[in-house]
Amino acid sequence: MRLSSLSNSLLFLHPKPPFPMANLTTTIATSTPRARLKGIVFDMDGTLTVPAIDFAAMYKAVLGGDEYRRIKAESPSGIDILHHIENWSPDKQQKAYETIADFERRGLDRLQIMPGAAELCGFLDSKQLRRGLITRNVKESVDLFHKRFGITFCPALSREFRPYKPDPAPLLHICSVWEVLPNEVMMVGDSLKDDVACGKQAGAFTCLLDETGRYDSPVYANVDLKPDFKVSSLNEVYSLLNEHFDLAP
Structure with missing residues (x-):
């Protein structure tokens, strides 16, 4: 993968890429093949669902x-x-x-699906990409999400799975169940300290959902932990996946 520029909505910030990235000044046209992606793992609260907890x-x-x-x-x-x-x-x-x-x-009681989540899951299905879920919420909330919105994630790990995020164990468990390598998976979530940290420690790609731009605040300027990609809505994930990854079944 070679990147000569960044779009306003997406950031590629992989400090320790899981695949070779020599000669960064070259263009995409003559670069090595794009990384193969076989599955996406999502956070739930604030990612698949609209934030409902203060x-x-x-x-x-x-x-x-x-x-x-x-x-x-x-x-x-x-x-x-x-x-x-x-x-x-x-x-x-x-x-x-x-x-x-x-x-x-x-x-x-206020559980709502995040705009674009259902459509993104449909896109993943069309590409035969697996989808999993890791949340620090309880299993009851995961079960309600599956039932209310008719979208299933497998595996779907709740707080009952220990150790929980930001430990990489739940993401590595999903990779094991799927029989894929961590660098063939992307972790998508709205938390730098939980979701991005979990993905980075596991060796997966990471995508930070930042709807409000709060991570652009100077407070986070000196935080070492950086995602590979940053989006402001789930609708931006389509172009991210198509542009940067091999999605062939």
């Missing part, structure tokens, strides 16, 4: 206002609430999980 309010409810502000200041890429509470006492941890579950249940 995460800031949830974090404050779990951590308390002062602790929330302290951790947020120290973690520019976001707060990992699940890992943060892992070392708490059992009683305190149980209360935290109950608070998180309550916010998630209220989110289920």
Whole structure:
């Protein structure tokens, strides 16, 4: 793959590409064959579904206002609430999980599919590309998504699968089930710290969905973790896949 320019909506930022990239100044026309892609793995909340959980309010409810502000200041890429509470006492941890579950249940009542998600899945089907799902939400939310919108992802790993994102284990598990290499898969999600980190550590391609442009903020300018691609909507994924990958069955 050779890139001589970047479009306004897509970024190719692979610092450690899983395939040779010598002579970056050459053009695409005489470059090596495009990478073969055999499957896409999606995040759910904020990627396949419209954001329905007030995460800031949830974090404050779990951590308390002062602790929330302290951790947020120290973690520019976001707060990992699940890992943060892992070392708490059992009683305190149980209360935290109950608070998180309550916010998630209220989110289920407002569950909506993300614009472009159904159409993108249809496109993947037409190309015979597998589709999987990894979420830090509970299995109940995944089951409701499948039932309500009639679109199935397999495997679909929820919070019950340990370790969860950003650990690469769930993505590597899906690659194993599919019998493909990680660099034949793309991880698509709206979280730099969870989805992009998971994909990068597994050795997969990564695509960051940034609808609002929040990752263009100076807050993220010095964050080392970068996605291979960045889009502002799922509708942009079509051209990304067609332009940069071999999608032949």
